[in-house]
Amino acid sequence: MDQAEHEALVEKALHFPDGLPGLPDLERFVIVELREDGAFQQLQSLDNIDVSMIVCVPWMFFPDYAPVLSDIEQAELELESADDAILFVPVSFDSESHQVFLNLLGPFVVNAKTRVGRQLVLTGTDYSTRTPIELPGI
């Protein structure tokens, strides 16, 4: 990657000031689309190129999914309306059963205007870190 490409990536980067649970030092990420239908993305760390996570926007699979941000989280992200929020969740896979799972307990929320985000740990919900899904059209 040359300098210009790197600067272009940094320009588009999402900033997670607190890092992620388990990876507190990784603050800057970019989103890379993985499919033409936009179902899955790769959340790629810019601080450590070896670190990435597959994520997806959960509403294609769970239209009723409704994570609630606390007042504190809303204030931290300076979110004034839900329209300003970008939300996606981690994806995992069991290689024996070939089952794909979504982590609905730990969604990422990003303010689309500031590009600042964080991973939430939802409280007071029944959402699971491993909710099975069927893949669309592969």
Added chain:
Amino acid sequence: MLVLTRRPGESIVVGENIVVTVIEIKGGQVRIGIDAPREVDVYREEIYEQVRQENLTAIANAEEIRRAVQDQSRPRDDDT
């Protein structure tokens, strides 16, 4: 680990501005109230740990997960 004995209604102060209060003890459960500044995140330990573990697993297996979810109709040079 510091171990303290507290009765319902009594508190523990952590640092300058975190207060942990035992509210009620009933049937093997303790209700705890926590007053902390808004920049301090407070989680149930087991829930936070689940998300942390799941992140580490998702990152360790990112390549395999990417192959599992990627559109096969879109050829990539690094497909196996």
